Structures are given as structure tokens and as C-alpha cells.
Amino acid sequence: MKKGNELRPHIGIYGRRNYGKSSLINKITKQDIAIVSDIAGTTTDIVRKAIEIFQIGPVVMIDTAGIDDIGELGKLRVQKTLESLDLIDFAILLIAYNTFDEIEKNLITEFKNRNIPFIIVHNKSDIESLSPDLKNKLEQNYNVPVIDCSTKNDDLQSLIDLLKLYIPESAFKTPNVIGNIVNPGSIVLLITPIDSEAPEGRLILPQVQTIRDVLDNDSIAIVCKETEAEQVIKTISPEPSLVITDSQVFSFVNNIIPEHILLTSFSILLASKKGEFNYYVKGTPYIDELKDNDKILILESCTHEVTCDDDIGRVKIPRWLSEYTGKKLEFKIVSGLENIKNINDYAMVIQCGGCVVTRKQLELRLRPAIDAGIPVSNYGMTIAYTKGIFKRAIQPFVKN
Numbered sequence: 199m200k201k202g203n204e205l206r207p208h209i210g211i212y213g214r215r216n217y218g219k220s221s222l223i224n225k226i227t228k229q230d231i232a233i234v235s236d237i238a239g240t241t242t243d244i245v246r247k248a249i250e251i252f253q254i255g256p257v258v259m260i261d262t263a264g265i266d267d268i269g270e271l272g273k274l275r276v277q278k279t280l281e282s283l284d285l286i287d288f289a290i291l292l293i294a295y296n297t298f299d300e301i302e303k304n305l306i307t308e309f310k311n312r313n314i315p316f317i318i319v320h321n322k323s324d325i326e327s328l329s330p331d332l333k334n335k336l337e338q339n340y341n342v343p344v345i346d347c348s349t350k351n352d353d354l355q356s357l358i359d360l361l362k363l364y365i366p367e368s369a370f371k372t373p374n375v376i377g378n379i380v381n382p383g384s385i386v387l388l389i390t391p392i393d394s395e396a397p398e399g400r401l402i403l404p405q406v407q408t409i410r411d412v413l414d415n416d417s418i419a420i421v422c423k424e425t426e427a428e429q430v431i432k433t434i435s436p437e438p439s440l441v442i443t444d445s446q447v448f449s450f451v452n453n454i455i456p457e458h459i460l461l462t463s464f465s466i467l468l469a470s471k472k473g474e475f476n477y478y479v480k481g482t483p484y485i486d487e488l489k490d491n492d493k494i495l496i497l498e499s500c501t502h503e504v505t506c507d508d509d510i511g512r513v514k515i516p517r518w519l520s521e522y523t524g525k526k527l528e529f530k531i532v533s534g535l536e537n538i539k540n541i542n543d544y545a546m547v548i549q550c551g552g553c554v555v556t557r558k559q560l561e562l563r564l565r566p567a568i569d570a571g572i573p574v575s576n577y578g579m580t581i582a583y584t585k586g587i588f589k590r591a592i593q594p595f596v597k598n
């Protein structure tokens with residue numbers, strides 16, 4: 199499935215066929231986005247729509263196929279619906295006709311397994327309103343709000359108010375880590391090589407996001423290529439408090455930036471915004487333990503033509519890791535949300551910066567590896583490690 203809109207909370211709607219999931223999406227978005235019909239199984243594919251909810255801001259709504267679908271194709275649809283749980287920050291469980299049994303219970307178990315907050319919406323109240331007994335029972339059992347509505351008659355304002363209240367702030371606010379490192383007014387020097395692999399006419403997403411973070415922190419961003427970096431360092435006054443470089447020129451930049459100036463890379467910065475920073479810090483030194491024939495799983499989150507330099511995961515990291523360890527290593531690259539099979543076969547997992555995915559998505563992506571006790575690292579930290587500058591590169595994020 200295509201990803202993107204990494205800063206928007208993703209809200210998924212789940213429930214049985216024909217209960218009004220698509221109607222609900224249309225009502226919330228005030229648009230005819232999803233096909234609605236009285237034939238059960240109308241929605242067969244995941245439908246995503248970026249919308250703006252007043253006071254929450256931009257979100258992505260995800261409509262899914264009914265969780266009770268049957269037959270060969272139906273089972274595949276249910277599987278797709280369950281896979282979409284790895285994308286979302288918040289779920290709406292839609293019920294109707296006061297029906298709540300194993301199907302709904304299992305869905306809630308799936309939400310809970312992934313720490314997905316949710317609310318329960320009883321629809322079609324114009325046909326049968328939510329019984330006070332069921333409402334009480336659900337509210338007590340699950341400790342979540344349960345509301346009654348009709349997508350046919352109601353304006354759903356109370357649902358939108360609930361969403362505002364219940365969507366966790368962490369789903370739409372990414373921490374501004376620059377603010378934890380430097381004071382407002384400080385100069386931050388960003389080093390971005392422009393070589394043949396750089397995308398034509400633009401900067402890649404992690405660089406753009408970092409510039410925005412620097413500005414949000416009322417700091418000053420100076421951007422140059424590595425070829426001008428030494429000159430910039432010598433001429434600007436006061437000197438930069440922090441230098442953020444593209445990992446690929448880490449060694450070079452490490453040599454020209456005086457030791458007392460903090461230095462890190464775009465992807466390590468990203469790892470501290472989202473992802474599993476502490477696990478990466480713990481997992482990266484495992485590089486020294488790698489043995490011949492160990493398998494390394496490289497996870498890249500994006501369709502790279504959009505954002506990243508795919509060469510890093512596919513060519514450079516394998517090369518640098520092999521050179522550094524002197525071992526014969528095997529690499530497997532998995533992109534996007536492609537299924538990861540046999541996680542226990544891997545000695546180590548290395549994740550990209552994840553600039554196009556939400557924090558939650560990255561967290562869920564790495565969970566199987568972390569649960570299996572497999573060391574995880576990320577692109578920036580792995581590169582820093584193989585270049586002997588790991589300690590310096592994570593120093594800005596280590597609390598003294």
C-alpha cells in the first residue's frame with residue numbers, strides 16, 4: 199500500500215459489512231469518497247482520504263472492507279483490512295443493531311495488541327438505537343466512549359468532538375528535537391551533498407523537515423554542500439552550535455568540524471523524532487558481533503523515487519558493513535509495508551530514517567524484531583558506527 203502524509207494521524211474505520219463504514223467516512227469528510235450501497239461487501243479495497251478536521255487539522259481517513267467478509271476473496275479482504283491496522287493511529291469500531299460478539303471482540307484484541315486507541319460508534323440508530331445496557335457494558339469493559347448515531351440523519355458533530363478529544367496528541371505532533379539540542383537563536387549548519395544521486399531540482403524530505411524544525415525552534419539554518427563546509431565553518435560567527443550532515447559524507451564532515459561542535463546526521467535526527475532511538479543505540483554496536491553468513495534485514499519505508507536515496511540501503515550500507523566487519527554478510531531489503539517473513543532468520547535489522555511514515559507505523563514495523571530480541575539499528579547510526587563516529591553522532595541526544 200502506498201504511504202505518505204507522514205505527519206497526519208491516520209484514522210481507520212472497522213466493522214461488519216453493510217454497517218455504514220463508508221457512509222461514515224463520507225459524512226465526516228462531507229464528500230462522496232467511498233462507494234455506499236446496500237450490498238454487503240461493497241468496499242473491497244482500503245480507501246484512504248486526506249482531509250482536514252477542524253481543530254485537529256489534516257488527517258487521513260481509512261475505509262476498510264467488512265471484517266465479517268466470507269468466501270475466498272472475502273478472506274483476502276479481511277486480511278487487507280487487518281494489515282491496515284499497521285497504518286493507523288486511531289480506530290473507530292462501527293457496530294449496529296446492538297450486535298457485539300466475537301467479531302467485534304477480536305477486532306478490539308487486534309487494536310489492543312497494537313496499542314491503537316479507539317472509540318465505539320453504534321450506527322443506524324434510526325433503525326435501532328443503542329441499548330443502554332450494551333452501552334454500559336462496553337464502556338465498562340473497554341473504558342472507551344460508545345456513542346449512538348445515524349449516518350443517515352445526524353450531522354455527526356458529537357463524533358467529531360470525540361475524535362478531537364481522543365486522538366492522541368502524539369499522533370499529530372512530532373517532537374521538535376532541535377529544541378532539545380540548541381537554544382533559540384543558535385546557528386545550525388546543514389550539510390547536504392549534491393551529487394549525481396541527489397534528486398533533480400530539490401532537497402530530500404529529511405533535509406526539508408530539518409530546516410522546518412530549525413525554523414520552528416527560532417534557530418538559524420545555514421545550508422551548504424560538503425565542499426563548502428570548511429569555508430563556512432571558518433567564516434561564520436558565532437560558530438554553529440550544531441552541524442547536521444548527510445550520513446554519506448559523515449567521515450569527511452567529522453574531520454573538518456571542530457570536536458567541540460555537536461555533530462549528527464539527518465537520519466539520526468529522524469530516529470530521535472520517531473522510531474526506536476534507544477533500541478537503535480543499544481542495537482547498533484552489535485555490528486561488532488556479526489559473523490560470516492549472518493543475514494541482515496534492511497527496512498526502507500518509502501517508495502524512494504519520492505524521497506530518499508535508495509542507493510544507501512541497497513548499495514552503500516551493505517558495502518560499508520561488509521568492509522567494516524570483514525565478514526561475508528547476506529542482505530535482504532524489504533520496502534514499504536511488504537511482509538517480513540521469518541524474522542528469526544536475521545542477525546540484525548537496519549531501518550531507514552522513516553521520513554514518510556508515522557511514528558506509530560515505524561514502531562509497529564520494528565516490533566516483531568524487537569520482540570524477538572533481534573538488534574535493531576538505523577541507517578544513520580549504522581553508517582556512523584562503520585565510520586567510527588557513532589559516539590559523537592549520538593552525543594547531541596544523550597542527556598547529560
Ligand SMILES: Nc1nc2c(ncn2[C@@H]2O[C@H](COP(=O)(O)OP(=O)(O)OP(=O)(O)O)[C@@H](O)[C@H]2O)c(=O)[nH]1
Nearest residue numbers: 215216217218219220221235239240241322348349
Ligand atoms: N437507515 C440507515 N441506513 C444506513 C445508515 N448508514 C448507512 N446506511 C445504509 O447501509 C448500507 C450500507 O452502507 P455502507 O456505508 O456501504 O456500509 P459499509 O459498512 O461501508 O459496507 P461494506 O463496504 O459492504 O463493508 C447503505 O445502503 C447505506 O445507505 C444509517 O445510519 N441508517
Ligand SMILES: [Mg+2]
Nearest residue numbers: 219220240241
Ligand atoms: Mg464500505
